[in-house]
Amino acid sequence: MGVLVVGSVALDSIETPFGSAKNALGGSATYIAAAASYFTAPIRLVGVVGGDFPKSGMEFLESRGIDLDGLEVVKEGKTFHWAGKYHYDLNNRDTLATHLNVFEKFNPKIPEKYKKSRYVCLGNIDPVLQRRVLEQIDKPRLVICDTMNFWIEGKNAELKKTLELIDVIVLNDSEARLLSREPNLIKAARVIRAMGPNIVIIKKGEHGAMLITEQTIFTAPAYPMENIFDPTGAGDTFAGGFVGWLGKTDDFSEENLKRAVIYGSAMASFCVEKFSVEGLADLTYLQVQDRFRAFRELSRFDGD
């Protein structure tokens, strides 16, 4: 089944201990859509870029078969630009610059043909805009959203209104603690579930991810990477793999949600192996399946 992805499309300037890139393709919608495109179609993207958005960016998205009719191009404007520098251990980063540019006035307009999308993945944007997207969609089967500290602190009441409409929230451990005001992650997930989302996924970076539903707690390991090249987009890529697998299978059983978490983790592991979106450029589905199996080997044990 198709997936509608709404979020930022950006140009990122990234410094890591291993190198740097200027104006590389980035943005939450980009990573989500690219990851989801390995599992299902159509992937529909709603976002905005400026007249400076390079042809190579469009070509990458098209090469992944992503429907770009919802990608607005503001010719006279500039594309959202983020610059960041990762510390030597890659777990922390400094934001050097954030120029919202055309993204500042982003007001997602959902093309008519997208309005019956069954799966909706809302990247990390203003919760008011996330809600505005949902108002335009005709009864989606599953809505997934991401958020961040900026909205948890700055637009808490709006975020909570949005969360009432959400099925799955994907956030990292510090965001979960901040949103719930609860240091224990299991309790935090329960507090967040009471805000609306039936399914809470807490990403823990190098420590993997947790899936918490009413009945299940599932822990997914992180893929043991010796060489993380660029962590940018890993969280969005996780969400894209997760929603892509669900879109492919259309099965919300606990067992299949677990598989979706592993596929999300697998895609994120490919993402961080290269700069920008390069790690998601030309994988085969066999590679994705092999990585899924590697995750099983990593955490499997027998005996009683």
Added chain:
Amino acid sequence: MGVLVVGSVALDSIETPFGSAKNALGGSATYIAAAASYFTAPIRLVGVVGGDFPKSGMEFLESRGIDLDGLEVVKEGKTFHWAGKYHYDLNNRDTLATHLNVFEKFNPKIPEKYKKSRYVCLGNIDPVLQRRVLEQIDKPRLVICDTMNFWIEGKNAELKKTLELIDVIVLNDSEARLLSREPNLIKAARVIRAMGPNIVIIKKGEHGAMLITEQTIFTAPAYPMENIFDPTGAGDTFAGGFVGWLGKTDDFSEENLKRAVIYGSAMASFCVEKFSVEGLADLTYLQVQDRFRAFRELSRFDGD
């Protein structure tokens, strides 16, 4: 098979957000021995206490069937005392006091009947003393040791000499990074393996543990605890469960090492549910097995 445990036996004064305890039974050898005692026998303890060591402490160790012939009592001295306070999220603690007392002059003397112990677990003590223990043992089958930042920084050369004699090192993530001078944990484990231990176990607290051997990387989840009462001793308890299971099964296959990591994790999860050693006081083996199975449920997924 029997396990020889060498380390501290202490009285701990602990403050957590949930309560406090004064002069509660603690120490690395105490936790290791208590956890291992659920799996195999005899468990032999070598340590030292003062004349103030309470009868209740002896009774607890005896109740777990631990052989105390190697526990020296210095009547005119005082028992090692540690006082600490945990922060609200329990991941960090401040040491309020460390009084080594009789432990300052601890010089482990291995009783004759202990010298043929096949399994040796060296708690976190001076690496020179760890080596002195090994010099007294007649070809053990497996030697496990713990260490800490204090020795990594203060007695690095001695620690490295000790590591050459070790089969399994158990340490936490920050210690692994410090010892290897490598932020990436997979690389860190490889660097540490080159120092001697064939098997490296990295404990990650609320994020579980990793087992790294020549061929295998295995990730164990942490048990999702909503109520961690007192984290003191969790790492030692992990080591005790690990060595206890290996002592019981006498099987060093990769599959069995994974099980040992899970049994270690299971025992640690019982430990932190109560104050001091109370969580290890009267479990049944059925409870331990149930917890082992709960770990499998937590990380199991199917599909391909």
